[in-house]
Amino acid sequence: LWYSLEAHHNDPGFENEFIAVDDVSRERMSCHPWNFDVIGEAIKQAIEKVQTIRLREFLNDDIGVCTMTNADDIFVLEDDVIRRLDLPTHRTPLYHQGEELKNWAGYPEQRLLNPYDDNCHILPEGELDEHVLSYLKPFQEVLEQRHSFGSKTFRELGRVWYEFERMNATKYSADAYIVFPFISTHAHFQPLFDNRTFGRHTQVLTLPVHREEKDYYLLVAVLNSSVALAWLKQVCFNKGAGADEHRDRYEF
Numbered sequence: 200l201w202y203s204l205e206a207h208h209n210d211p212g213f214e215n216e217f218i219a220v221d222d223v224s225r226e227r228m229s230c231h232p233w234n235f236d237v238i239g240e241a242i243k244q245a246i247e248k249v250q251t252i253r254l255r256e257f258l259n260d261d262i263g264v265c266t267m268t269n270a271d272d273i274f275v276l277e278d279d280v281i282r283r284l285d286l287p288t289h290r291t292p293l294y295h296q297g298e299e300l301k302n303w304a305g306y307p308e309q310r311l312l313n314p315y316d317d318n319c320h321i322l323p324e325g326e327l328d329e330h331v332l333s334y335l336k337p338f339q340e341v342l343e344q345r346h347s348f349g350s351k352t353f354r355e356l357g358r359v360w361y362e363f364e365r366m367n368a369t370k371y372s373a374d375a376y377i378v379f380p381f382i383s384t385h386a387h388f389q390p391l392f393d394n395r396t397f398g399r400h401t402q403v404l405t406l407p408v409h410r411e412e413k414d415y416y417l418l419v420a421v422l423n424s425s426v427a428l429a430w431l432k433q434v435c436f437n438k439g440a441g442a443d444e445h446r447d448r449y450e451f
Contacts, residue, residue: 243433246426257418259405260369265397266311267365269345273338274312274363275398281310285330290314293393297400300380303389303423311396314361319368321359335361371396373405375415377422379451382438386431386451388422390415402451 200217207213213220255261268274276284281291294311312331314322324332335342342361343354353360370376375392381400388404392412397403406414421427436450 242429246430254404254422257406259373259407260367262402262404263367264365264399265367265370265401265403266363267399268311269347269364270338270342271398273335273342275309276312277309284334286312286334287328287330290328290331293395295378295395295397295401297380297382297398297402300378300387300389300401301383303387305378305389305391307395311398313396315363315366319366319371321362321366324361327361367403370403370405372408374408374410375406375412377404377406377415377419378402379422382448382450384448385428386422388419390419 203215203217207215207218207220210220211222275294275296276286276291290313291310292313293307294309295305295307296309299305299307312334314327314331314335316322327335339360343352345353345364347353347356347358347364353362375390376395376397377388377390378397379386379388379402381402390412392415404418406418431451432449438448438450
């Protein structure tokens with residue numbers, strides 16, 4: 200490696216098993232993320248050259264996060280805890296953390312205690328089920344001291360003590376979702392057609408309302424293609440190998 204660097208550091212176009220050398224313009228280096236894959240950059244440019252439409256034009260909202268509680272230890276519960284506390288099922292939908300989205304499938308083992316109505320409006324305290332309120336009440340002080348944007352607490356901002364930091368009403372108004380993990384070796388895009396909730400490590404795409412199921416499957420097929428993955432690996436941050444040591448993980 201060190202011999203290759205010494206002998207060829209000023210030899211654009213040189214490549215061996217250790218290094219690849221190329222001239223990179225200041226303009227390219229001013230843009231994030233940096234891409235030092237010489238071969239991959241050519242593939243990325245070839246893909247972008249034939250682009251005629253952007254993904255955002257198909258979507259109802261920006262790609263991103265649906266729910267941030269800032270207190271997952273309180274709001275994210277196992278099934279056995281929910282049964283013991285006798286919490287109502289309509290207030291505890293399935294909850295995707297993100298890590299379970301693998302191999303184009305995801306089976307969440309946890310649920311979210313959700314104090315919002317179907318339109319993502321926080322319920323008044325008087326409308327909460329008695330079992331929900333009796334569970335949350337001992338945590339009131341902790342929940343009021345949660346920090347929000349601007350480093351102010353929920354109490355200082357006058358926010359309802361049991362509301363979430365973020366509850367994306369636009370995304371949750373969709374008929375279905377396309378989800379993928381924030382960090383993974385592959386993007387694993389998958390469609391979901393039932394009532395679920397999604398944490399900050401699950402990225403969510405939604406189409407305009409009243410789209411048919413086949414529209415979701417069509418878009419997922421394109422997003423899971425080898426061409427899309429090759430492009431994503433050029434523009435997303437490489438976090439290196441994880442538990443699977445021979446595969447790099449990316450922030451998609």
